[in-house]
Amino acid sequence: MTYEADAYSLGLAGREHRAADAPVGAVHATLCRKSRFMPGRLPRGGVLFGPIALLVIWQLASLIGILPEKLLAAPTTAVATFYDMIVEGTLAPHFFASATRAYLGLGIGVALGIALALASGLSRVGEASIDALVQIKRAVPSLALIPLAILWLGIGETMKIAIITTSVLVPVYINTHAGLRGIDLRYVELARTVGLSYREFITRVALPGALPGFFTGLRLAVTTCWTALVVLEQINTTEGVGYLMSRARDYGQTDVIVVGLAIYAVLGLTSDLTVRYFERRALSYRRVLGA
């Protein structure tokens, strides 16, 4: 584990180097001061250190036999399986089936969440009729609704997408609504003194003010939609990454399970990165530590 210590001090050394090289005294001082309160910026790709270390240990454990194949396949085995599944064309349909469910549910859930948050954040009638209901829904795990959803909507795609929609809706609603309700009253006063119309107030004050909350909700939502999928794809389906994994469990194919997990991880991460990219662009007016 000396490697870890090395990588860390590498980051520190990199930063101090920059500070020493800085031509202007003021710049030097700022960098140094910053460094005392915050860890230095990691070098490019530095965040990947942990995952890579885990992979190396995992592979070694498999090689020397501490980790038997029937408990967990080695990373290299999983990569080989992944390659075979791609070449044979057995992976793609499952992947697209899952992605369609997840993103359809996400799209509908986000749209509904925004609509409800606006209705409840901007009107008293809306708040009276919507807010408590969503708060109650929040207390009930979406997956607990599956039995009812099956009775109402059957065991097909509609039910699956409906469940994903309800689980996505909640974080989007809660955070957007909080953003709308939490608008600084000083800005409301300003809007009055400069004579904004209601419409201008909504578009120039209320919505931009709620945007950070919305993005928080969206980031939760993109991971939630994949989480719900894992469970849903064990119900009456012959397609989807979740189905692939539960079948692999029956056959004891740990390599396929690892492939499925990796797909979830990659999708979750890329979704989150995508949202963060748009968040950074939309909220570029904020200068936040670490931005």
Add this chain to the structure above:
Amino acid sequence: MNAGPRPDEFGAGERLAVSVRDLARGFGEKTVLDGINFDIRDGEFVALIGKSGSGKSTLLRALADLDDDATSSGVIRIPDNLSVLFQDSRLLPWQNVIDNITLGLRDADARDRGLAMLRDVGLAGRENAWPNELSGGEQQRVALARSLARGPSLLIADEPFGALDALTRIKMHELLFRLIAVHRPTVLLVTHDVDEALVLANRVIVMDEGRIIRDIAVDLPYPRDKTHPHFADNRRALLSALGVVTHV
């Protein structure tokens, strides 16, 4: 106490810009303003001073119609096109500088006027900056540009320079003075600072416990010379009205 119009730099006229009669404001059981009566003539620059908690902000909020939560009585006559300058610059962080300045302006040349105002406050070229990228003094200058860009006939300001350092404050006084001379709104400015009041205003109103206790005309030529004996006289009068005894 103010007898007749005075010819001075702000050209205070005979017409009344503001007229307040028997104004009272309270919050719950607490009376905050009581029996407030005063007039401000067109073009006057009035400073409002008073101890902390004496009701200055409450009075301004009543004038700006920002006090729905208060129990109120009395009559306020005030121009429609008034601008408010707050102690914080109150720029919308998600709008760039020029959009902040033209906020709520709907006419076609609003942007051009906004840019001209921005130049006047010495921030030409910063129209696309985010408020967060400006210093506190610069933000307050943008706020000043915003309030003047709508061509107000009355500008009311609640300690607009209170959060600025002494040096920036002096610069802001000069800037405000210059802009007022050009745009000629009537001004009502709340301040804690007796010197600020005496440097800028041609009339100082002193409040205490929700009432007006003094109303002093400042007949000194502009730019004001702090070493002028009358300046010191006025200063002493105001400080004693505020309950501060000086030996200066």
